[in-house]
Amino acid sequence: MADILTPSAWLLALLQALLFPALAPLLVGWVRKVKARLQNRRGASVFQPYRELRKLLFKEARVAHTASPLFRAAPSVVFVATWLAAATVPLLTIDLPTAVVADIIVLVGLLALARVFLALAGMDVGTAFGGMGASREMMISALAEPAMLMAVFTLAMTAHSTNLGSVIAHHLGDAFVLRPSYLFAFAGLTLVALAETGRIPVDNPTTHLELTMVHEAMVLEYSGRHLALMELAAQIKLLLYGVLVANIFFPWGIATDPTPVSLAIGFGAILLKLALLGAALAVAETVLAKMRLFRVPAFLNLALLLSLLGLLSHVILEVGA
Amino acid sequence: MRIETALAIAGIAVALALGSAAVSLLAARFPKVVRFAAMPLTGLCGVAAILAGLGALLSGGAATATLPLGLPWLPWHVRIDALAGFFLLLIGLVTSAIGLYGPAYVRGLEQGRDSLVALGGFTGLFLAGMLLVVLADDAFLFMIAWEVMSLASYFLVAFQHEQAANRRAAFLYLLMAHVGGLSILLGFGVLASFGDGFAFASMRAAELSSVWASVAFGLVFIGFGMKAGLVPLHAWLPEAHPSAPSYISALMSGVMLKVAVYGFIRLVFDLIGDVQWTWGMAVLAIGSLSALTGALFALMQTDLKRLLAYSSVENLGIVFIALGLALIFIDTGHPLPGALAFVAALYHALNHALFKGLLFLGAGSILHSTHERDLEQMGGLLRRMPWTGLFFLIGCLSIAALPPFNGFVSEWLTFQAALQAWQLDSGVMRSLIPIATAVLALTGALVAATFVKVYGIAFLGQARSRHVRRARPGPWGIRAGQGLLAVLCVLLGLFPTLVIGLIDAVPRQLLGGGLPDAGSRGWLWLVPDAFETASYSAPLVTLLLIAIAVFVVWGLRRVGLRRVRRCDAWDCGFAPPTARMQYTATAFAQPIRRVFALLFRVEEAQVPRDDGGMRHQIKIGDRSWDALYLPLAGLVETAARRVVRLQSGNVRAYLGWTLLTLLVLLWIVSA
Numbered sequence: 006m007a008d009i010l011t012p013s014a015w016l017l018a019l020l021q022a023l024l025f026p027a028l029a030p031l032l033v034g035w036v037r038k039v040k041a042r043l044q045n046r047r048g049a050s051v052f053q054p055y056r057e058l059r060k061l062l063f064k065e066a067r068v069a070h071t072a073s074p075l076f077r078a079a080p081s082v083v084f085v086a087t088w089l090a091a092a093t094v095p096l097l098t099i100d101l102p103t104a105v106v107a108d109i110i111v112l113v114g115l116l117a118l119a120r121v122f123l124a125l126a127g128m129d130v131g132t133a134f135g136g137m138g139a140s141r142e143m144m145i146s147a148l149a150e151p152a153m154l155m156a157v158f159t160l161a162m163t164a165h166s167t168n169l170g171s172v173i174a175h176h177l178g179d180a181f182v183l184r185p186s187y188l189f190a191f192a193g194l195t196l197v198a199l200a201e202t203g204r205i206p207v208d209n210p211t212t213h214l215e216l217t218m219v220h221e222a223m224v225l226e227y228s229g230r231h232l233a234l235m236e237l238a239a240q241i242k243l244l245l246y247g248v249l250v251a252n253i254f255f256p257w258g259i260a261t262d263p264t265p266v267s268l269a270i271g272f273g274a275i276l277l278k279l280a281l282l283g284a285a286l287a288v289a290e291t292v293l294a295k296m297r298l299f300r301v302p303a304f305l306n307l308a309l310l311l312s313l314l315g316l317l318s319h320v321i322l323e324v325g326a
Numbered sequence: 327m328r329i330e331t332a333l334a335i336a337g338i339a340v341a342l343a344l345g346s347a348a349v350s351l352l353a354a355r356f357p358k359v360v361r362f363a364a365m366p367l368t369g370l371c372g373v374a375a376i377l378a379g380l381g382a383l384l385s386g387g388a389a390t391a392t393l394p395l396g397l398p399w400l401p402w403h404v405r406i407d408a409l410a411g412f413f414l415l416l417i418g419l420v421t422s423a424i425g426l427y428g429p430a431y432v433r434g435l436e437q438g439r440d441s442l443v444a445l446g447g448f449t450g451l452f453l454a455g456m457l458l459v460v461l462a463d464d465a466f467l468f469m470i471a472w473e474v475m476s477l478a479s480y481f482l483v484a485f486q487h488e489q490a491a492n493r494r495a496a497f498l499y500l501l502m503a504h505v506g507g508l509s510i511l512l513g514f515g516v517l518a519s520f521g522d523g524f525a526f527a528s529m530r531a532a533e534l535s536s537v538w539a540s541v542a543f544g545l546v547f548i549g550f551g552m553k554a555g556l557v558p559l560h561a562w563l564p565e566a567h568p569s570a571p572s573y574i575s576a577l578m579s580g581v582m583l584k585v586a587v588y589g590f591i592r593l594v595f596d597l598i599g600d601v602q603w604t605w606g607m608a609v610l611a612i613g614s615l616s617a618l619t620g621a622l623f624a625l626m627q628t629d630l631k632r633l634l635a636y637s638s639v640e641n642l643g644i645v646f647i648a649l650g651l652a653l654i655f656i657d658t659g660h661p662l663p664g665a666l667a668f669v670a671a672l673y674h675a676l677n678h679a680l681f682k683g684l685l686f687l688g689a690g691s692i693l694h695s696t697h698e699r700d701l702e703q704m705g706g707l708l709r710r711m712p713w714t715g716l717f718f719l720i721g722c723l724s725i726a727a728l729p730p731f732n733g734f735v736s737e738w739l740t741f742q743a744a745l746q747a748w749q750l751d752s753g754v755m756r757s758l759i760p761i762a763t764a765v766l767a768l769t770g771a772l773v774a775a776t777f778v779k780v781y782g783i784a785f786l787g788q789a790r791s792r793h794v795r796r797a798r799p800g801p802w803g804i805r806a807g808q809g810l811l812a813v814l815c816v817l818l819g820l821f822p823t824l825v826i827g828l829i830d831a832v833p834r835q836l837l838g839g840g841l842p843d844a845g846s847r848g849w850l851w852l853v854p855d856a857f858e859t860a861s862y863s864a865p866l867v868t869l870l871l872i873a874i875a876v877f878v879v880w881g882l883r884r885v886g887l888r889r890v891r892r893c894d895a896w897d898c899g900f901a902p903p904t905a906r907m908q909y910t911a912t913a914f915a916q917p918i919r920r921v922f923a924l925l926f927r928v929e930e931a932q933v934p935r936d937d938g939g940m941r942h943q944i945k946i947g948d949r950s951w952d953a954l955y956l957p958l959a960g961l962v963e964t965a966a967r968r969v970v971r972l973q974s975g976n977v978r979a980y981l982g983w984t985l986l987t988l989l990v991l992l993w994i995v996s997a
Binding site: 064067068070071072075077082084086089103105108110114115117118120121129130131132133134136140141149150154155162165168171215226230233298316317320324 | 898
């Protein structure tokens with residue numbers, strides 16, 4: 006493992022890290038496009054999210070009189086923590102130095118860091134909607150984070166490692182063994198991903214009704230480049246969860262050696278997997294309705310239960326066998 | 327440094343603490359003596375304790391001495407080893423921060439009616455008691471030091487005794503501290519009767535049968551668990567800790583609870599020695615219960631100091647989860663995960679001392695500037711007290727276990743230890759440890775919610791009352807004390823490998839094996855087991871965070887519009903928001919209160935107000951009162967009423983009882 010800390014590996018990690026913000030708006034555009042087609046609309050181009058970000062970057066940022074310095078620092082912190090978290094997820098290859106620097110637990114911790122600053126930013130100006138969004142976000146995450154940890158611990162215990170690269174390598178080495186624990190963890194992690202990225206049925210990213218907002222309520226006061234950073238961070242988070250689900254549970258195609266050919270195959274494979282996942286998300290968002298806020302705990306308890314079942318079925322059924 | 331020197335320095339630390347107590351006696355005539363002599367002596371005592379602790383940890387040996395004090399046949403024994411050194415270091419770090427913080431805080435009390443003699447005197451005694459508990463090498467000195475610590479802290483809790491709530495809290499504390507003390511004493515009794523004497527050396531050599539070892543463990547767990555505030559014996563803690571002056575709260579929550587952890591480790595891992603995995607399961611269960619209960623109740627509080635006190639229950643729960651894992655792994659023959667869990671427990675104990683000390687000092691500094699403890703009245707303090715705001719933010723991020731701060735390191739280590747559960751043979755243990763892990767994960771997320779609430783309500787937004795709007799930054803001493811602890815929180819988060827290299831001496835000496843590979847990759851990498859299994863590089867994570875932040879800020883300057891305009895808050899174009907339209911602390915916690923409604927005893931009522939309006943009142947009660955304390959109190963009362971019948975007022979009856987007792991005793995002695 007130590008041999009992956011080479012300059013070329015770091016370069017590859019840098020490339021991967023840059024791919025995340027580059028691809029994230031595309032995934033969002035793709036999901037929107039598929040959704041529009043499912044609803045018999047033509048929809049905007051898949052590149053529309055890039056244009057929106059560019060528009061925000063060139064707009065004046067407005068900051069409320071009552072805002073503290075934290076308000077202006079928060080977008081950078083949220084963006085940086087989310088991006089670093091994304092950089093630790095194997096996108097093209099499993100030999101990733103950043104996955105050694107920060108393992109799965111650190112990944113969850115970095116996402117929590119971003120979330121805490123997002124919630125604090127929501128409360129900073131002192132408006133009713135900001136506090137409401139922060140309160141709801143922390144309630145959702147309080148239930149989603151343990152479910153996520155349990156799901157990744159199932160994988161970590163199977164692979165005897167909390168290093169994401171090793172987890173994926175272990176799964177690849179398993180060939181096509183179907184583990185019950187993986188099924189549970191997959192279901193749990195998918196539900197968590199929906200909740201954490203603020204998608205229907207937990208939150209609606211396109212809502213215009215303040216009283217139903219969660220994520221949008223926290224960024225209501227942001228504008229200009231601050232908002233651009235917040236939006237891009239949210240898009241990276243969606244891509245991160247997509248890659249996490251795709252590459253952990255369906256790792257086939259990911260590069261195991263750093264040759265250009267296998268990297269190209271890895272890139273093609275992840276694009277294909279993400280396109281399928283994005284389409285699945287669009288279908289789910291079209292057929293499901295957003296839940297009432299107090300139905301969300303039941304949804305997340307299901308996620309926690311599934312993940313815990315995954316871990317228990319692993320330690321009971323699979324360890325001794 | 328030789329270990330004997332470390333012991334001598336520890337002795338100097340005790341002497342300085344006693345000197346600080348003695349000097350305070352003059353405060354009745356010269357009130358300034360506390361500020362100018364007693365508090366600096368406290369700080370020096372902290373520095374001496376740090377030096378002694380570092381010396382003991384670095385040398386790795388043990389030194390003993392016999393004092394010419396005590397009973398004729400039982401002189402006092404003191405001993406310093408790596409374990410004692412670690413806790414001396416912990417006490418010293420918080421105490422030296424208080425040495426900086428105290429003078430400015432005490433200044434505010436010089437004009438008041440409260441007795442500074444009591445404050446300074448009992449603070450010194452309290453410190454001396456804690457240091458002596460850690461240094462004691464026989465049960466006699468241990469119990470004396472333990473009682474000095476308990477009694478001195480009782481007087482500090484009762485310091486502002488004009489308020490009935492403080493007197494009640496202090497009495498509850500005194501009562502429970504003594505029940506706990508009794509339990510520890512009985513535990514020592516079991517050990518001493520098998521070990522032929524009260525010296526720790528003979529207890530260590532004792533051969534206990536498995537049953538008696540379990541009895542001793544049970545007594546010791548109840549006794550120290552009560553002092554550590556483990557659920558369900560925590561009821562005194564959220565009452566007592568907030569009542570004391572703020573820096574005493576920092577000492578009680580940050581340090582005294584750790585002295586209880588020290589006692590537990592000393593007796594269970596060292597004196598009883600031959601641990602059993604069933605104890606580990608009990609400790610794990612109680613630890614998980616404490617962590618979850620503490621986190622949920624902390625989230626519901628609106629009194630800042632009470633919230634911090636409940637959060638201490640939660641953190642001690644985490645320490646005991648890790649200790650439970652250590653017990654399980656050690657007894658089942660897995661020394662490496664055992665040592666990992668043990669190191670995680672010690673690391674978290676140290677972290678909690680630092681960030682809880684920091685947060686209590688921050689709460690004290692808010693109290694100093696605004697005379698306010700109620701979160702519902704606060705708001706916008708970050709702009710009025712920027713330094714306290716910054717340090718408090720560091721404390722919040724640390725306690726919420728966010729990378730790259732120190733709380734995250736100990737949580738990471740605990741998770742890593744729990745993830746070794748696959749090595750165990752028993753299916754029951756293998757499946758219970760993941761459940762405890764889930765509880766730990768849930769606790770961590772709830773703590774994050776709690777401290778978003780605290781920081782968001784107190785420091786962000788707009789002031790909710792006039793006196794908070796007029797808050798001024800505190801004097802520099804108050805800021806320096808918090809700054810020291812904040813810097814330590816950051817350093818312990820950034821360089822975990824160096825810290826573990828230091829802590830590792832404790833399991834090496836106590837368990838016979840530490841974490842040999844922890845530092846194998848140098849200070850940059852934290853590797854508990856093997857590089858393939860798990861690794862975390864806090865310095866690199868921080869470096870990458872900073873590098874990306876610089877890149878982003880630089881990029882935004884190059885691309886896009888840099889102009890920022892100040893304007894009114896938008897708030898979706900409704901009326902301009904006022905301070906009263908903000909979310910309150912109660913409102914913030916409401917969704918989680920609803921989700922976990924079964925665990926709370928919620929009383930909601932409509933109370934008529936003076937101006938004719940109505941007031942919605944919510945009280946959140948602790949179910950442990952109904953389930954444990956009130957029935958117990960009823961039982962004691964019933965028993966007392968039965969016993970009262972003996973008190974007939976007739977002298978002959980009394981003499982008859984005395985004779986009967988004497989006969990029974992004679993019969994027991996002769997049998």
